[in-house]
Amino acid sequence: MNKEKVIELNKVNKWYGEFHVLKDIDLSVYQGEKIIVCGPSGSGKSTLIRCINRLEEHQEGTVRVRDTILDHHTQSIEKIRSEVGMVFQQFNLFPHLSILDNCTLAPSWVRKMPKKDAEDLAMKYLTKVKIDDQALKFPGQLSGGQQQRAAIARALCMEPKIMLFDEPTSALDPEMIKEVLDVMTDLAKAGMTMIVVSHEMAFAKEVADRVIFMDEGSIVEEKPTAQFFSNPENERTKLFLSQIL
Amino acid sequence: MKIKNLANWSRQNLFSSWYNSLISLFCIYLIIITLPPFIDWAFLSATFDGNLKTDCKTSGACWVFIKVWFEKFMYGFYPVENIWRINLSFLILILSIAASFFVRDKFKIYILFFLIFIFPIIAFILIHGSFGMQIVESREWGGLALTFILAIFGIIFSFPLGVLLALGRRSELPVIKYFSICFIEFWRGIPLITVLFAAAVMFPLLLPADTYVDKTLRIAIGIAIFESAYIAEVVRGGLQSLPKGQYDAARSLGMGYWKMNFFIILPQAIKTVIPGIANTFIALLKDTPLIVLVGMAEILGMINLAKANPYWLGMAVEGYVFAAAIFWVASYFLSSYSQRLENKYSTEKK
Numbered sequence: 182m183n184k185e186k187v188i189e190l191n192k193v194n195k196w197y198g199e200f201h202v203l204k205d206i207d208l209s210v211y212q213g214e215k216i217i218v219c220g221p222s223g224s225g226k227s228t229l230i231r232c233i234n235r236l237e238e239h240q241e242g243t244v245r246v247r248d249t250i251l252d253h254h255t256q257s258i259e260k261i262r263s264e265v266g267m268v269f270q271q272f273n274l275f276p277h278l279s280i281l282d283n284c285t286l287a288p289s290w291v292r293k294m295p296k297k298d299a300e301d302l303a304m305k306y307l308t309k310v311k312i313d314d315q316a317l318k319f320p321g322q323l324s325g326g327q328q329q330r331a332a333i334a335r336a337l338c339m340e341p342k343i344m345l346f347d348e349p350t351s352a353l354d355p356e357m358i359k360e361v362l363d364v365m366t367d368l369a370k371a372g373m374t375m376i377v378v379s380h381e382m383a384f385a386k387e388v389a390d391r392v393i394f395m396d397e398g399s400i401v402e403e404k405p406t407a408q409f410f411s412n413p414e415n416e417r418t419k420l421f422l423s424q425i426l
Numbered sequence: 427m428k429i430k431n432l433a434n435w436s437r438q439n440l441f442s443s444w445y446n447s448l449i450s451l452f453c454i455y456l457i458i459i460t461l462p463p464f465i466d467w468a469f470l471s472a473t474f475d476g477n478l479k480t481d482c483k484t485s486g487a488c489w490v491f492i493k494v495w496f497e498k499f500m501y502g503f504y505p506v507e508n509i510w511r512i513n514l515s516f517l518i519l520i521l522s523i524a525a526s527f528f529v530r531d532k533f534k535i536y537i538l539f540f541l542i543f544i545f546p547i548i549a550f551i552l553i554h555g556s557f558g559m560q561i562v563e564s565r566e567w568g569g570l571a572l573t574f575i576l577a578i579f580g581i582i583f584s585f586p587l588g589v590l591l592a593l594g595r596r597s598e599l600p601v602i603k604y605f606s607i608c609f610i611e612f613w614r615g616i617p618l619i620t621v622l623f624a625a626a627v628m629f630p631l632l633l634p635a636d637t638y639v640d641k642t643l644r645i646a647i648g649i650a651i652f653e654s655a656y657i658a659e660v661v662r663g664g665l666q667s668l669p670k671g672q673y674d675a676a677r678s679l680g681m682g683y684w685k686m687n688f689f690i691i692l693p694q695a696i697k698t699v700i701p702g703i704a705n706t707f708i709a710l711l712k713d714t715p716l717i718v719l720v721g722m723a724e725i726l727g728m729i730n731l732a733k734a735n736p737y738w739l740g741m742a743v744e745g746y747v748f749a750a751a752i753f754w755v756a757s758y759f760l761s762s763y764s765q766r767l768e769n770k771y772s773t774e775k776k
Contacts, residue, residue, distance in 0.1 A: 236674050255682065262680040273675035277694050277771075286689055287679035332675075339679060 184211040187343060187374055193232060193242035195225075202228050203239065204398040210343075215375045217385040217406075220395035221421065226378045229395065230345045233376070234265045247342065263291065266336030270348040272328040274320035280307070280331045281316040284338045292339065299338070306334040310364045326357030330364050337368075344368065346377040382426060386410060394418045468747070479738055491741040492748050495732045499748070502568015502723055508560060512571050515549040519578065542582055549575075564642035568723040570752060576646050576724070577711045583650040584710070585703075588657025589696075593687060595662055606658070613655035618713055621648045626720035645717055653710045660702035664695030697771045704764030708757045715749075725749055 188210040195203040202225045210216060218226045231237040232244060235251055235258045244251040246261045275283050284303035288294045294302070307313040310330040312323075320328055329349060336344060346365065350358045362384050369375055369388040379385065385392055385406060392409040394402040394417070402409065402418045413419050440450040471486030474493070482488035492499070501509050522545065526537045553575070555561040567575065594606030613621075625648035626641060633639070668691060676686040696703070715726040723731060729745035732738055 231674075234678055236677060259680055259682065262678060265678075267674075267678035269671055269674060271669070271671050273669075273671035275672065275675070275690055275694075277697065287681060290685055290689065291680045335679070 184213065186210070187212050187247055188233060188376075189243075189245040190229075190233075191243045191245075193229075193239045193244060195228060195232065195237065195239045195241075202398050203232065206242070206400060208393070208400065208403075210374060210376065213372050213374055214390045215369050215373075215388050216377070216391050216393060217389040218376065218378045218393045218395060219380055219382075219385070219421070219425075224395040225398040226395050227347050230267075230347060230376055230378055233345060234262050234267060236267075263339060264341055265343045265345060266339055266341035267345045268329070268332050268336055268347065268349050270351050272320070272325070272332045272352070274328055274332055274335070276320050279317050279319055280312070280323070283320070283331065284335045287335070288338050302340075303334070303338050306337045307331070309337070309367070310334045311360075324357060325353045326360045329353065329357075329361045333361075333364055333368070343374045343376070346375065346379065348378050348380075350379065350381060380425060382410075394421065396421075479741070487744050487747070488741060489744065491732070491738055491744050495728070495738075498569060498732065499725055499728050500569045501571050502728055503566045504562060504568065504571065505560070505566070508555070508562060511552045511555070511559065511562075515552045516571075516574065518548065519545065542586065546579065546582060564640050567642060569728050570725040572642075572717075572722065573711075573714045573724040574756075575642075576649055576714045576717065577707075579646045580649045580653050580710050580714075581707050583647075584653035584657050587650065587654035589661050589692065591654060591658035592661035592665060595658065596665060610655045610658050613652050614659070618649070618652055619716055619719060621652050622716060622720050624648070642722070645720065645722065649710065649714070653706060656706045656709075657703065660699050660706055661692075661695060663702065664697075664699035665691065667698055668694055700764050700768045700771075704761055708760050711756055711760065712753060725752065 186209050188208070190206050190208040193203055193206040194201070206229060208229075218229065220226050228237055232239045233246065233251075246265060249257050249260045249264075251257055251261055274280075275286070278286065281300065281303055284307065285296070285299040288299040288302060289296055292299075304313055304316065307316055310333055312327050312330050312334070315323055315327060315331070320331065323331065333349075349365065350361050353361060358381070362381060365375075365377070366384070366388055375388075377384075377389075389406045392402075392404060392406050393400055394409075394413075394415070396417050402413060402415045404413075409418075410422070413422055441447040467486050469486075471484045472489055473482040473484055473486065474489050475481065476490045477494060479488065479491070481490055497506070497509075501512060504512060519541075522537055522541060526534055529537070551557065552559075553562070553567070553571075554564065591606050591610055594602045595610060597603045597606070622645060625644040629639070629644055672690055672694065673686065676690040681689070714724055717724055718727040718730065726749055729749055733740075733742045733745050
C-alpha cells in the first residue's frame with residue numbers, strides 16, 4: 182500500500198496505577214482504511230482508541246496523527262482533536278442543547294464558523310444520517326438509534342479526517358443497531374478513515390480492511406479481514422471467534 | 427352537594443386514620459388559638475391613622491409607628507432629597523431582571539453581563555454620588571436599601587467567584603486546586619459574624635495608615651467572599667453529578683477547558699443545583715441583619731433605633747412583625763424565582 186500513513190502508534194504503553202492496560206502497541210493506519218478492533222472486555226480496546234485523541238494519556242511510546250506528534254502541548258492535542266472525530270458507546274450528546282445546537286456548537290466556537298454556515302453544515306450531515314427532521318428536538322426526545330446517528334453527525338460537523346468509534350452499537354436495542362451500522366457503512370464507502378471498536382462481526386466482514394484482536398492490553402492478531410475470519414492463528418483469537426460467531 | 431364533597435375531602439385528607447385525625451385535630455386547635463387573636467391584633471383592633479404614639483388607643487397593633495418611620499426603615503439616614511437615586515438604581519435592577527423574562531435566550535447573556543459588570547458601577551455612582559451629584563457617604567446608607575445593597579452585591583459577586591472556586595477545586599493543576607480548597611475551607615470554617623468584625627474593625631488596622639477602604643465596601647466584600655465558599659460547594663455538587671462522557675464528548679470536539687466548561691459543563695451543573703443556590707442566596711439575604719452588630723443600621727437596625735426612641739417606646743412587636751413580613755416577601759420572591767428557573771430548564775431537558 183502506497184497510501185499516506187495517517188496514524189502511527191509506536192511502542193505505546195499505558196498503566197492505570199499498577200495495571201498495565203496497553204503493552205507495546207504498534208499500529209499504523211493508512212488514509213481511507215477501515216479497521217475493526219475487537220477483543221474481550223477489559224482488553225484495552227477503548228483505551229487504545231482513546232489514546233489516539235488524548236482522552237487518555239499514554240506514558241510511553243509515540244502517537245502520531247498525520248503530521249502531529251501527540252505530546253503534552255495543548256496545541257498538539259487540539260490540532261489532533263480537530264482532525265479526529267469520535268463517537269461514544271453512550272452517545273454523550275449534550276442534553277441541554279437541541280440536536281442542531283449539538284452539531285453547530287463546536288464548528289462555531291472551535292472553528293469560528295459563522296452561525297449560518299455552521300447550521301447549513303449541520304443540516305447537511307443531519308440529512309446524511311437521516312434525522313434532519315429531528316434537528317430542533319432535544320436529545321432526550323430521541324430514540325437511542327437516533328441519538329447515536331445525531332452523535333455521528335455532530336462529530337462529522339468538525340469535518341474530521343479520521344473517525345473513531347468506541348462500541349457505537351453496544352448500548353442500543355437490537356432493532357436500532359442496523360440504522361446506526363447503515364450510517365457507518367455509508368461513511369466507510371465514502372472513504373473515511375475509520376477505527377471501530379466493535380463486536381459486530383457482520384459489519385466487520387462487510388467494511389473492514391483489517392481486523393485487530395486485542396487481549397490483556399496487547400495486539401495478539403492483526404490481519405486483513407478475510408484472513409482474520411478464515412484463518413486465525415492465535416489460540417485466543419480462535420476461542421474468541423468461536424464464542425462470538 | 428358541596429358539604430358532602432367537603433366531608434369526603436376531609437375524611438380522605440384529614441381523618442384517614444386515628445393518628446392522622448389526632449394530628450389534624452391538634453393542628454386545627456393550634457390555628458384556632460393563634461390565628462384569630464393575631465388577625466384581631468394586626469387588623470381588626472389595630473390603629474392605622476395618626477402621627478403620634480398617643481393616637482394608638484386600642485389594644486391592637488400600632489401601625490402608626492411603621493407609617494411614621496417608614497422612610498427611615500426603607501432608606502436609613504440617606505438624605506431625603508436624594509432618595510430618588512436609590513429608587514432609580516433599584517428600578518434599573520428590577521427592569522433588567524424583568525427584561526430577562528421576555529427577551530430571547532441569546533440576549534440573556536448580555537443582561538447577565540450588564541448585571542455583573544455594569545450595573546454595580548451605575549448603582550454605586552447613583553447611590554454614592556459623583557458627577558456633580560451630592561456625595562452620600564456610606565455611613566448614611568441604611569434601612570432596607572442597605573439590606574438589599576449588601577444582598578445584591580453579595581449575590582452578584584459571590585456567584586461568579588463561587589463558580590470559579592468550584593472549578594478550581596476540581597482543577598488538575600495542584601496550585602489552583604489546593605488554593606481553592608484552602609480558600610473554601612477557610613471561609614466555610616469561620617462564622618459570618620467573625621468576618622463582619624474582621625472587615626469592620628480589624629482590617630483597617632492591617633492597612634497602611636493613609637489607605638482607606640470604605641466600611642460598607644469592606645463589609646460587602648466580606649459577605650461576598652464568605653458566601654462564595656458556599657456557592658462553590660453547591661456548584662461542585664452539580665459538577666460531580668455530570669457523567670464523564672460529557673467531558674469526553676466536549677474534548678473530542680476540540681473544545682478547550684474554558685469553552686467546555688462554559689458551554690457544556692457549567693450550564694448543566696448549575697441547572698441541577700438551582701435549589702441549592704437559591705437556598706444559599708436566601709440565607710445570605712437573611713444574614714445581612716447581622717451587620718447591626720458592627721454598627722450599621724439596615725432595616726432591623728433602624729427598627730432597633732426607632733423602638734428606642736423615647737416617644738415610641740414599646741413598639742418592638744410591630745417593628746419585628748414588619749421586618750419579618752419584609753424578609754418573608756423578599757425570600758419568597760427569591761424562592762419562587764428559583765422555582766421558575768427550575769421548571770423552565772427541566773422542560774427543556776425532558
